[in-house]
Amino acid sequence: MVVYSLQVQAPFFEEILLRLPPDDPACLLRASLVCKAWGCAVSRPGFRRRLHELHRAPPVLGFLHGCDDDRIPHFTPTTASSFSLAAPDSRSWRALDCRHGRALFLSKGDAQELLLWEPTTGAQQRVPLPVSYDVICRYEEVTVYATAAVFCAADGCDHRDCFTGPFGVLFVFCVEQDGDGGCVTLTRLYSSETDSWDEPSWIFHDLPMCFTFYSSVLVGRSLLYFMSDDGCILEYDFAGHDLTVFDPPNYESIYDGRYNIMLAEDGGLGVSQRMDQQLKLWTRVIEGADARWVLSRVIYLQNLLPDGALVEPASSLCVLGFAEGANVLFMTTVAGLFTIELQSERMRRVCDDHALCNLIPIVSFYTPVPRGEQKDPSFEPSEDAGGQEGGVEEKKTVGQAHQLFDNGSNIIKEGGFVGAFDYISHDLENRVPPNGEVVSESTDMGVALYEAREVTGPLGDVPKTA
Known part of the structure; x- marks a missing residue:
C-alpha cells in the first residue's frame, strides 16, 4: 500500500x-x-x-456597476484567472458603494431598503430606509435622487479584517420640487450598533444633485465625499454632521463628464480631470478656513494606452471609478476598460467597454x-450517522x-x-x-x-x- x-x-x-x-x-x-x-x-x-501585513495593498478583485443591462453580469472580475462572486441581482438592486469588506445596494422595487453584501463570504443583511425618505418619495410634486456609502464603525480599526464588526451607512437624498421651488439635499446616518438612524442634516441649493455615475470617497475617519452628475462635490463632516457643496478645479459647465473624485497622494481629497490625452490629478489643500485646488500630477495617456484607444478622447475617454485601498483608477476607452495603478502608472486592460456607468471596485484579499x-x-447525512452530541462522526x-x-x-x-x-x-x-x-x-x-x-x-x- x-x-x-x-x-x-x-x-x-x-x-x-x-x-x-x-x-x-x-x-x-x-x-x-x-x-x-x-x-x-x-x-x-x-x-x-x-x-495585509505581507502584501500591504489588497488587490482589486473586480467591480460592480450601475448599468441597467441584464446581459452584463453584475460583478465583473479583474483577476488573472477566471473568478466570480454571486452579487445580488441587478434587476432588484442598484449597486452604490463598496468599502471595508462590504458592498451596499439600494432596492429598485417598492420595498425601500438597503442591502449589505460581503463579497468574500456571501453574507447579506438588509437595512430599512428612514421613514422620512419613504414619505417624501410618495409626493407627486417632488423628484428624489438617492445614494449612500458604507464604512466600518469600529473604533481604532485598521480595516484589515473588519467586515464582521460594526458598520455605518450614510444615506444621501436630494429632493427637487417641481417648478422653481429649489432643491434640498438631506443625509441620515445609520449605526448597526443601535440599529437606528440619527437626525437629518440638510443643505439648500439651486440645482438638483443626481447621483448616477459616481460613488463616494472616504477621507480619513471624518470626511465623506460624493460627486453628483453635474460635477458638484458634496462633503459630509462626521464631527459636526455638516454638509458643504463646492466645485472641482477649473469648473466651467455642468454635465461635461471630465471629473471624478479620488484620494490624493497625501490621503486627502483628490480629483482626476480628463483633458484630451492627459489626465490631471488635483489635490484639495486646506489652509485655515480656506481651501484651494493644487495640480499635483499630469499623466500622459498616449504613452500608456495602446494604439487606437485614444480615438476622439474628448467623447470616448472617461474615468469611471477609483479603488480605495489599491490606488487604482478605472478608465474607459474605445479599446475597452483599463485600470491604471497611480503609483507605477502601469496600465492593464480588464474587459470590454460596458459604456458609461457607476463603477464600484471591490478591493479585498480573497x-x-x-x-x-x-x-x-x-x-444529507446518512441514516446511520451518530445522533449524540460529541458522539460518532x-x-x-x-x-x-x-x-x-x-x-x-x-x-x-x-x-x-x-x-x-x-x-x-x-x-x-x-x-x-x-x-x-x-x-x-x-x-x-x-x-x-x-x-x-x-x-x-x-x-x-x-x-x-x-
Whole structure:
C-alpha cells in the first residue's frame, strides 16, 4: 500500500500559502482544497490579517456597476484567472458603494431598503430606509435622487479584517420640487450598533444633485465625499454632521463628464480631470478656513494606452471609478476598460467597454469561506450517522463523495468559487481521514482524488498559474 503523506509543519505551509499571488484567487482556493489543515489555515481570520501585513495593498478583485443591462453580469472580475462572486441581482438592486469588506445596494422595487453584501463570504443583511425618505418619495410634486456609502464603525480599526464588526451607512437624498421651488439635499446616518438612524442634516441649493455615475470617497475617519452628475462635490463632516457643496478645479459647465473624485497622494481629497490625452490629478489643500485646488500630477495617456484607444478622447475617454485601498483608477476607452495603478502608472486592460456607468471596485484579499458556513441543500447525512452530541462522526458514502465532487467541479468551471468551496470541502472530508494528512492510493477515493489533482487540478480547466 502506497501512502501519500502531507505531514508538513503548520507554520511552514502557512508561509507558503501567504505568498501565493493575491491577485489570482484561484491559487489560494486550489491550495485550500489539498487537505483540511490547509483549508482551515487559509479560512481563519488571522490569515487575512497576515496577508495585509505581507502584501500591504489588497488587490482589486473586480467591480460592480450601475448599468441597467441584464446581459452584463453584475460583478465583473479583474483577476488573472477566471473568478466570480454571486452579487445580488441587478434587476432588484442598484449597486452604490463598496468599502471595508462590504458592498451596499439600494432596492429598485417598492420595498425601500438597503442591502449589505460581503463579497468574500456571501453574507447579506438588509437595512430599512428612514421613514422620512419613504414619505417624501410618495409626493407627486417632488423628484428624489438617492445614494449612500458604507464604512466600518469600529473604533481604532485598521480595516484589515473588519467586515464582521460594526458598520455605518450614510444615506444621501436630494429632493427637487417641481417648478422653481429649489432643491434640498438631506443625509441620515445609520449605526448597526443601535440599529437606528440619527437626525437629518440638510443643505439648500439651486440645482438638483443626481447621483448616477459616481460613488463616494472616504477621507480619513471624518470626511465623506460624493460627486453628483453635474460635477458638484458634496462633503459630509462626521464631527459636526455638516454638509458643504463646492466645485472641482477649473469648473466651467455642468454635465461635461471630465471629473471624478479620488484620494490624493497625501490621503486627502483628490480629483482626476480628463483633458484630451492627459489626465490631471488635483489635490484639495486646506489652509485655515480656506481651501484651494493644487495640480499635483499630469499623466500622459498616449504613452500608456495602446494604439487606437485614444480615438476622439474628448467623447470616448472617461474615468469611471477609483479603488480605495489599491490606488487604482478605472478608465474607459474605445479599446475597452483599463485600470491604471497611480503609483507605477502601469496600465492593464480588464474587459470590454460596458459604456458609461457607476463603477464600484471591490478591493479585498480573497480567502475561502470557512467550511460549513455555506450549506449545500443536496447534502444529507446518512441514516446511520451518530445522533449524540460529541458522539460518532457522520458516516458519508462513496456515492455522496463523488456527487459532491462533481457538483463542485461544475460550479468552479462556471466561475462560482465561493459556492464550490463548500461542495469540495465536504467531498474532501469523505476522501481524506479526519486528520487530513494521509491519502491511501489503494482505495477508490484515494485514487480519484490523486488523479483529479494530477490531471485537471481542483479547478478543472482553470489554468494552474500558481
